[in-house]
Amino acid sequence: MSTHAPANATQRLDVEGAIGIVTVAYPPVNALSRSMRQAIIDGIAAAQAHPDVQAIVFICDGRTFLAGADITEFGKPPQAPSLYEAQDLIENSTKPVIAAIHGTSLGGGLEVALCCHYRVAVPSAKCGLPEVHLGLLPGAGGTQRLPRIVGAAKALDYITAGTHIPASECLASGLVDAVVPEGELRAGAVAFARQVLAEGRPLRKVRDSDDKVLPFRGKPELFADFRQANAKRFRGFLAPEYNIRCIEAAVNLPFDEGKAVERKLFLELVGGIQSQAQRYAFFAERAAAKIPDVPDDTPTVKVASVGIIGAGTMGGGIAMCFANAGIPVTIVETAPAALDKGLAVVRRNYENTAKKGKLTAEQVEKRMGLLTGSVDMNSLAGCDLVIEAVFENMAIKKEIFAKLDAICKPGAVLATNTSALDVNEIATAAASRPEAVVGMHFFSPANVMKLLEVVRGAKTSHTALATAMQIGKKIGKVAVVSGVCPGFIGNRMLRARGEQAQAMLMEGAMPWDIDRVLYDFGMPMGPFAMSDLAGLDIGWSKETSKSSTVREVLCEMDRRGQKTGAGYYDYDDKRNAKPSEVTRQIVRDFMAKAGQTTRPISDDEILERTVYAMVNEAAKILEEGIALRASDIDTVYINGYGWPVYRGGPMFYADTVGPATVVDKLQAYGERMGAGFSISPLLLKLAAEGRFFTR
Numbered sequence: 110m111s112t113h114a115p116a117n118a119t120q121r122l123d124v125e126g127a128i129g130i131v132t133v134a135y136p137p138v139n140a141l142s143r144s145m146r147q148a149i150i151d152g153i154a155a156a157q158a159h160p161d162v163q164a165i166v167f168i169c170d171g172r173t174f175l176a177g178a179d180i181t182e183f184g185k186p187p188q189a190p191s192l193y194e195a196q197d198l199i200e201n202s203t204k205p206v207i208a209a210i211h212g213t214s215l216g217g218g219l220e221v222a223l224c225c226h227y228r229v230a231v232p233s234a235k236c237g238l239p240e241v242h243l244g245l246l247p248g249a250g251g252t253q254r255l256p257r258i259v260g261a262a263k264a265l266d267y268i269t270a271g272t273h274i275p276a277s278e279c280l281a282s283g284l285v286d287a288v289v290p291e292g293e294l295r296a297g298a299v300a301f302a303r304q305v306l307a308e309g310r311p312l313r314k315v316r317d318s319d320d321k322v323l324p325f326r327g328k329p330e331l332f333a334d335f336r337q338a339n340a341k342r343f344r345g346f347l348a349p350e351y352n353i354r355c356i357e358a359a360v361n362l363p364f365d366e367g368k369a370v371e372r373k374l375f376l377e378l379v380g381g382i383q384s385q386a387q388r389y390a391f392f393a394e395r396a397a398a399k400i401p402d403v404p405d406d407t408p409t410v411k412v413a414s415v416g417i418i419g420a421g422t423m424g425g426g427i428a429m430c431f432a433n434a435g436i437p438v439t440i441v442e443t444a445p446a447a448l449d450k451g452l453a454v455v456r457r458n459y460e461n462t463a464k465k466g467k468l469t470a471e472q473v474e475k476r477m478g479l480l481t482g483s484v485d486m487n488s489l490a491g492c493d494l495v496i497e498a499v500f501e502n503m504a505i506k507k508e509i510f511a512k513l514d515a516i517c518k519p520g521a522v523l524a525t526n527t528s529a530l531d532v533n534e535i536a537t538a539a540a541s542r543p544e545a546v547v548g549m550h551f552f553s554p555a556n557v558m559k560l561l562e563v564v565r566g567a568k569t570s571h572t573a574l575a576t577a578m579q580i581g582k583k584i585g586k587v588a589v590v591s592g593v594c595p596g597f598i599g600n601r602m603l604r605a606r607g608e609q610a611q612a613m614l615m616e617g618a619m620p621w622d623i624d625r626v627l628y629d630f631g632m633p634m635g636p637f638a639m640s641d642l643a644g645l646d647i648g649w650s651k652e653t654s655k656s657s658t659v660r661e662v663l664c665e666m667d668r669r670g671q672k673t674g675a676g677y678y679d680y681d682d683k684r685n686a687k688p689s690e691v692t693r694q695i696v697r698d699f700m701a702k703a704g705q706t707t708r709p710i711s712d713d714e715i716l717e718r719t720v721y722a723m724v725n726e727a728a729k730i731l732e733e734g735i736a737l738r739a740s741d742i743d744t745v746y747i748n749g750y751g752w753p754v755y756r757g758g759p760m761f762y763a764d765t766v767g768p769a770t771v772v773d774k775l776q777a778y779g780e781r782m783g784a785g786f787s788i789s790p791l792l793l794k795l796a797a798e799g800r801f802f803t804r
């Protein structure tokens with residue numbers, strides 16, 4: 110459980126007339142640990158036994174209703190009482206039980222609420238079954254009860270996406286019976302309970318109502334269509350399919366038989382490596398927010414206004430992140446035309462989102478209204494945080510930071526969005542306050558990608574660092590601290606992978622061979638498809654190009670990636686990629702020139718050389734102290750590079766194959782790994798001692 114959790118949950122019963130109010134608490138999120146299950150049982154039993162109580166309100170103290178099972182208990186021997194015991198006690202109560210929901214009622218938490226006879230919520234509450242994100246399925250009746258309220262089609266959507274359903278939608282679908290005013294949950298729930306008694310409403314059990322599932326009985330096409338429509342999204346994951354099978358069981362079988370299917374499939378998932386990886390990733394993400402020498406109570410700058418320098422793709426995307434969070438942004442460009450162009454792109458992005466029905470026209474205007482353009486850097490004088498997002502040129506960045514040093518108010522945090530440059534050198538330019546400088550490396554498209562690498566320079570103050578981490582969370586990013594080195598955590602590892610990919614190209618593997626292996630491993634695309642997407646001409650110039658690499662030759666032929674219809678691959682007008690004979694010939698020509706002969710390269714070799722090279726680089730990143738912990742590296746890769754979360758990140762994956770195996774393989778590949786390649790001492794040590802990165 111949380112590092113902040115107390116030893117035991119608490120419960121108390123208050124009696125107001127005929128209503129017994131059972132309040133339970135187990136900070137921070139009221140997870141259903143053993144002691145919380147016991148507290149629920151004790152509280153409900155006390156209310157049931159109380160002679161004055163005729164109806165029971167079940168409510169939680171603290172910031173949320175029950176947020177689900179205690180994830181740390183999975184994989185350990187079960188401890189009584191079980192969640193089912195608590196659920197049965199509630200569902201079979203002869204006095205109606207009303208769940209009073211605030212915050213998030215998730216997973217096992219919602220499954221408890223679904224055993225109550227009625228549910229009320231405040232407008233800000235959300236309900237959901239997010240187990241799929243942990244490689245699981247709702248194992249306490251959720252897959253059987255939710256479809257009985259919202260129908261099979263909606264249940265498929267909600268459960269396979271782990272949606273946090275807003276209270277208004279819960280009310281519309283019948284998932285909650287009433288929404289009561291914000292801040293008045295207890296009183297609202299008590300009033301509702303009185304109404305239940307006054308109207309003599311029945312002890313409604315979700316398990317007994319079949320009308321929402323019967324229309325789908327014997328109709329496998331609903332499920333077949335759903336599987337097909339979502340095949341891409343579910344690729345590689347076990348849990349979505351298992352969840353679908355449970356909902357099929359809810360539709361086609363009586364409740365108890367459906368529940369038995371759910372139980373069987375839950376046990377399969379919880380014991381498997383995918384769920385283990387996804388649960389690990391959940392805690393890894395939360396651990397990343399903790400910086401050992403920067404305490405939680407470090408003073409931070411309240412960021413009420415942000416300045417962004419550069420209205421290009423990155424600057425515009427970053428501006429959207431803040432506008433989405435309701436924070437006003439001043440965007441500075443060098444010329445009005447560039448500024449107008451950048452703001453027009455932002456508007457177009459918002460309007461496209463609105464076309465998909467995900468924003469209203471009013472919301473688009475509200476967000477655009479938070480953006481102010483300027484061609485004068487002095488407009489940044491009042492900003493609490495300024496993020497420089499111009500192209501990667503040290504001289505220009507230093508010039509900007511020198512100006513910011515002169516312009517910005519005392520206490521402002523000055524951030525650079527560099528993806529590879531030396532943050533310490535940039536900080537020297539802010540001569541009077543290098544401690545205010547921090548890296549905030551967003552990933553493209555910045556308004557979409559979850560990862561934020563927060564780069565801690567040698568002089569970065571605790572306040573600047575903590576502010577960057579905190580504001581990162583506020584704008585919905587997963588922030589991970591990195592030290593200063595070329596490429597930081599993510600791109601430095603990507604470079605190690607790229608070197609192996611390029612080397613194998615010269616040994617006889619084609620770009621599509623390498624890409625296919627990494628795609629099948631679960632990555633969204635391989636390195637060559639990624640280069641085509643990003644543009645092969647990043648950092649390339651016609652004037653200096655010397656036909657010295659495959660990439661240079663491709664660019665010289667105007668094969669600069671997807672945008673020109675050709676790169677490593679050929680593209681049709683829908684941007685579908687096809688292996689290219691042109692590229693094949695260029696590669697063969699390079700090989701001939703270098704006197705290299707083609708040899709068969711197995712899929713295993715492709716996978717091991719690319720992935721183990723990354724693991725090796727990551728081990729160096731760890732031993733140099735660039736990353737604080739192995740799990741931070743995994744968090745970077747899952748959130749910024751599309752690493753399949755069901756494999757838990759490169760470090761977790763290395764542990765599943767074993768550091769000793771990684772070392773054996775790297776040694777076996779020997780000289781093929783390249784002249785400059787060396788195995789990390791940390792990796793060697795772990796292998797020799799039979800230890801692991803993440804456990």
Ligand code: 3H9
Nearest residue numbers: 110111112140176177178179180215216217247248249395
């Ligand atoms: C389930 O229910 C299975 C069932 O079907 C039953 C089967 C039989 N357990 O995220 P935060 C910790 S599966 C243990 O920073 P927020 C978290 O690690 C579960 N610990 O707060 C952190 O610890 P620390 C289904 C948990 O306000 C602290 O609490 N439920 C759990 O940003 C604060 O968390 C879910 O998947 C947990 N369940 O967000 C919900 N949850 O202080 C998972 C949190 O040491 N939880 N912790 O860093 C969440 O999505 C978010 O925590 C929540 C709050 C939205 C609730």
